Amino acid sequence: MPVVKTNWVKKTLGACLAFSFSTLLISSPFVTNTAFAHAEHGSEGGIPTVSPKAKLPKGISLQVVKTNAYQFALATDGQQQIEILGEDKRAFLRFDGDKLYADLNATGWHRSRQPGGGPVPDRLKDNPKMKPNWVLLNKQPGYGWYDPRLIKEDVAHFNLSLLSNGKPLNVRIERIEPKPMTGYWRPLLINEPDFTGLNAMVPGLSGNTFMLSRLGTAKGEFQVLDDQGQPFLELRKDGVWLNSMHAWANTVELFHNPGTDQSPWVKVSETGTVTYADPRLDNKPEKTSETGSWVIPVKLKDGEQQSTLNGELKWQAIVDKQK
Template identity: 85%
Template sequence: MPVVKSNWVKKTLGACLAFSFSTLLISSPFVSTTVLAHAEHGSEGGIPTVSAKAKLPKGLSLQVVKTNAYQFALATDGQQRVEILGEDKRAFLRFDRDKLYADLNATGWHRSRQPGGGPIPERLKDNPKLKPNWVLLDKQPGYGWYDPRLIKEDLAHFNLAMVANGKPISVRIERIEAEPMTGYWRPLLVNEPEFTGLNAMVPGLSGNNFMLSRMGTAKSEFQVLDDQGAPFLELREDGVWLNSMHAWASSVELFHSPGTEQAPWVKVSETGTVTYADPRLNKKPVKTSETGSWVIPVKQKEGEQQNLLKGELKWQTIVEQVN
């Protein structure tokens, strides 16, 4: 299904995934190494995708996204009433305009809390048809949740059942073969930080991760600036802080507690080191023969002096080894 490029879709998807992780990964008592065990699986039989033929009502956008594992992400325009049904055909999530509810007595809710299916409480195993217990999770028009069927590699397709504004809908989810990988864009840092006690590096061969460290020799605290010169990360003496109200807060891939307009800065690291996803490293050239460029401005918090960390994006062709 083509991704609708509406402002409400972009804004809601980022928020719903950030909220789903704060709910599923931080507050869930069931999270363990089992989550990571599933993260490497799920795509050998093809990539799970919403069928291109799926028809959703206006104001809804459904995608399968890859975070630590495949999960659904539903965004609405805040004017819809939608219920998500589990494999047992019982609703476990409800979107009522901008309010999000969960039925704590539905097995689907507990199954949705881990990639391979979270454990079902004993009380529901003995009585799976308990009276619904709907509780308000948050005020937001979207959410991201796991579905164990997304990582069943031998399951070629299945239907996600939902009810949108009183009308039953069946959305086909199918696996498609990934295009063969011929190469990748490699980000390279071409200069060193000028500030004493500041280290920077690109930690991987591909992707848009960037790592900054404030060392013990640093004489000041540092701010990482966006393209308009506004700070969104701060490397302080007591750790790394994120401006949770910044437009990039949901895309830097840092787990954080929600802030407020009065107190937007939240701590994301107890140490002086942070690895985050910087959107500027994703600005790829149109042609693989071209070299892209990116700049990450860093300034001393108490001063105006800036250090521009500059880099390149180069296409690396994968050469097949012939024996």
């Protein structure tokens, strides 16, 4: 399926994935790391994707994306009426213009909460045809949700059933073979922090993971700033804190409780160390022959002194030793 390159698709997809993940954390406090055990699976039989032959109505974009696991991401232009049907053919999500609803009495809604299929309440196991209970989730023309079939590697293809403006629509989802890996982008840190008691490193060979540690020798507390100079992480004496209202809060891959406008800062670590996903390490050059650069500013929380952590992004080719 060709992806429509319009602003509403880009904006809505980003917002819907962030909202779906925050909704999962807010309304499912029982979810633990064990619930994401399937996150590393789902692609051995091929990568699940929307069939190139699928024809979607104008104003709708549907993709399979990989976050902590494969999930659907649907974006609309805010003028559509869409219902998503579960495996039991009952609607569990509804888009009405820019309003998003969920049927809390639909099995599909509870199954969509976790990658391998969320637990179904006993009340629905005993009475799966319970009267619909539609509730307004948010005002937004898109959403991201899990589908257990996306990680079933023995399922070569299946249909995602929808109602688009009252008309039935089956979208074929199929698995394609991944392209062979020829290399990867490797982020490198090229300088040390200027502050005493602050350590920084890139813990992996690839990806956008970054690690910061406030040591016992530190005299102050530190803030990690975004590209506009606004703090989104703080390394304090009592642990690491995240500004839950920041635009990056749901992309840094730190599990956290929701904050409020009055108290946006929430603790994400009891220690002085944090490993998070920094979007600036994903700023890849267009060509593998080029070297990218990234900067992470850090400042003293109670002061004006600031230090920049500078890095490079280089393409590391994989050499086939059998040749």
